[in-house]
Amino acid sequence: MPELPxxxxxCRGLKNELVGETISSILVREHRLRWRIPEILSTLPxxxxxxxxxxxxxxxxxxxxxxxxTLIIHLGMSGRISLIPQSSIRKQNLAVGKHxxxxxxxxxxxxxxxxxxxxxxxxxxxxQDPYIHKLLNKLGPEPLSKEFSAHYLFxxxxxxxxxxKQLIMNANVxxxxxxxxxxxxxxxxxxxxxxxxxxxxxxxxxxxxxxxxVVLEKAIKAGGTTLKDFxxxxxxxxxxxxKLSVYGKEGELCPSCNKQxxxxxxxxxxxxxxxxxxx
DNA sequence: ATGGTGACCTGACCGC
DNA sequence: TGCGGTCAGGTCACCA
Numbered sequence: 316m317p318e319l320p321x322x323x324x325x326c327r328g329l330k331n332e333l334v335g336e337t338i339s340s341i342l343v344r345e346h347r348l349r350w351r352i353p354e355i356l357s358t359l360p361x362x363x364x365x366x367x368x369x370x371x372x373x374x375x376x377x378x379x380x381x382x383x384x385t386l387i388i389h390l391g392m393s394g395r396i397s398l399i400p401q402s403s404i405r406k407q408n409l410a411v412g413k414h415x416x417x418x419x420x421x422x423x424x425x426x427x428x429x430x431x432x433x434x435x436x437x438x439x440x441x442x443q444d445p446y447i448h449k450l451l452n453k454l455g456p457e458p459l460s461k462e463f464s465a466h467y468l469f470x471x472x473x474x475x476x477x478x479x480k481q482l483i484m485n486a487n488v489x490x491x492x493x494x495x496x497x498x499x500x501x502x503x504x505x506x507x508x509x510x511x512x513x514x515x516x517x518x519x520x521x522x523x524x525x526x527x528x529v530v531l532e533k534a535i536k537a538g539g540t541t542l543k544d545f546x547x548x549x550x551x552x553x554x555x556x557x558k559l560s561v562y563g564k565e566g567e568l569c570p571s572c573n574k575q576x577x578x579x580x581x582x583x584x585x586x587x588x589x590x591x592x593x594x
Numbered sequence: 595a596t597g598g599t600g601a602c603c604t605g606a607c608c609g610c
Numbered sequence: 611t612g613c614g615g616t617c618a619g620g621t622c623a624c625c626a
Contacts (some may be wrong), residue, residue: 341602414604432603476597
């Protein structure tokens with residue numbers, strides 16, 4: 316589930332609910348995520364209750380900042396965050412699932428729960444500026460920012476031989492473009508995913524940056540509907556799935572020319588395209 | 595510096 | 611029903 320739009324949706328939802336609230340304790344049932352969850356998190360809030368100052372997003376990282384430091388949370392491939400209201404805790408509906416690895420207990424009685432079957436996600440803690448953290452300090456621009464422009468992409472692409480799909484999925488070049496959106500944006504821009512980066516013209520970079528923005532913006536809008544199931548997590552794929560043109564559609568017909576959509580692998584990731592519409 | 599590959603994990607699904 | 615194989619929305623670490 317966690318694409319950039321999904322993380323953005325989670326971020327907005329949490330911001331409304333959690334800013335100003337206080338984390339009074341943290342229960343870690345499973346420390347082994349992508350990196351071990353720092354031990355200090357289990358004891359810290361008991362000494363210094365953590366009042367949440369701000370919740371932001373950088374790339375697919377969720378940053379929950381408190382007066383003492385910042386939680387850096389990544390949902391990996393299968394992570395989910397849910398806010399469990401007090402009512403269902405009292406009613407004892409609160410069965411703990413096999414993959415409910417961490418509970419952040421809030422002073423107001425709610426629980427912020429982190430669930431992640433595959434454990435590719437991460438929960439880290441820093442008492443410094445999170446932007447200088449090793450995981451964040453080399454990230455490229457946000458795709459929806461002005462900084463991510465045709466000129467920027469061209470400048471990053473013109474000397475590189477790697478396939479353009481891999482380039483736009485590289486977080487050091489631009490963040491937040493996952494496999495689905497890379498496929499969709501390249502289709503919308505009429506550019507083959509296998510094109511070598513340095514062969515793209517400035518105009519093509521213009522089309523590609525435009526389409527990346529369009530696709531992500533649409534998905535964020537669709538993600539807005541998932542906000543509703545937020546407290547009531549259903550875990551179903553977002554409503555954007557219905558708007559996909561090529562992703563996951565091998566053998567189906569291209570919405571633009573009606574020929575068959577093809578599938579290949581690029582760098583171990585499934586890639587879908589139309590060989591007539593994309594050049 | 596760049597590019598290619600494996601690694602981390604569990605669960606769902608497919609064909610036999 | 612069970613078993614083995616394959617795939618999955620991410621990204622880091624390592625190698626050449």
